[in-house]
């Protein structure tokens with residue numbers, strides 16, 4: 107923290123300045139550095155410094171202590187200074203200047219709120235798209251009064267107290283002189299209007315909650331987590347403001363056979379040892395139909411086969427992803443005595459007939475056992 111400036115120096119007064127001189131100096135500087143008036147980057151820091159100096163020097167006890175000890179207050183330990191309650195004081199003075207919230211023009215058009223809806227679809231509905239109706243609760247402009255809140259045939263009157271601004275000005279005398287404090291008009295609750303006879307449909311709100319049916323087109327190829335924006339299908343705006351948007355979040359249910367990664371589909375198909383060793387032609391389910399897949403002789407477990415164009419239609423642009431089929435060789439767990447005998451015969455012949463790459467695979471395992 108930078109070295110604190112002397113409080114008298116901050117206010118630009120002498121050590122023997124009277125209370126009145128201190129007050130005058132403070133008013134002048136507070137006006138000069140107030141962040142509302144002064145847009146310089148250090149204006150707020152300067153303003154705080156001035157306020158702190160004034161807080162201390164305007165209190166005769168604090169001033170006497172400051173005169174004796176300077177910025178270090180022996181009662182609060184090193185560095186405590188007089189700034190302990192500073193935050194609160196600053197807030198108060200801000201409120202005095204700005205009058206707190208309530209500055210928004212009550213007659214300005216206001217955009218309606220956005221809405222969000224989560225929609226769960228089946229795996230294949232996401233792939234091929236779907237059209238459906240959903241029902242959402244949303245706030246809409248009241249048809250009976252066209253949003254005015256007044257009974258049909260009557261009109262809201264401009265508030266006579268605030269003349270439609272929705273704000274009331276309260277004049278206060280403060281150390282800086284007369285301050286104008288703005289607050290929401292109590293006569294019209296800040297709306298700027300008085301409704302003598304309320305619309306009975308909306309009780310004068312101008313808005314009603316409705317269950318609204320909306321037709322949604324889920325495009326083919328959407329994935330889990332996709333977001334559809336339906337422009338203008340959110341809540342109605344106020345005073346002629348535009349409606350908000352409706353965001354539909356798509357959740358896709360998992361499928362028990364297919365898995366999806368982007369535009370590609372993955373699946374796993376079991377093969378018997380004989381099919382893998384001797385080769386076969388098997389049927390594979392795809393998203394649309396069954397297709398035949400040729401398994402070459404000597405297929406290893408974990409091998410992938412690609413079915414081109416059997417994946418998900420691409421959301422943007424033409425074409426489709428692929429389907430990837432992983433074959434898994436299933437080791438039989440229940441064998442008849444005859445099958446066991448045949449496998450034993452097979453095993454005794456196996457040593458001489460293995461393929462080259464299998465040989466190298468078994469060689470690597472042997473080497474690993476030897477510790478090479």
Ligand SMILES: [Zn+2]
Nearest residue numbers: 248251305308
């Ligand atoms: Zn109404």
Ligand SMILES: [Zn+2]
Nearest residue numbers: 265268291294
């Ligand atoms: Zn008013």
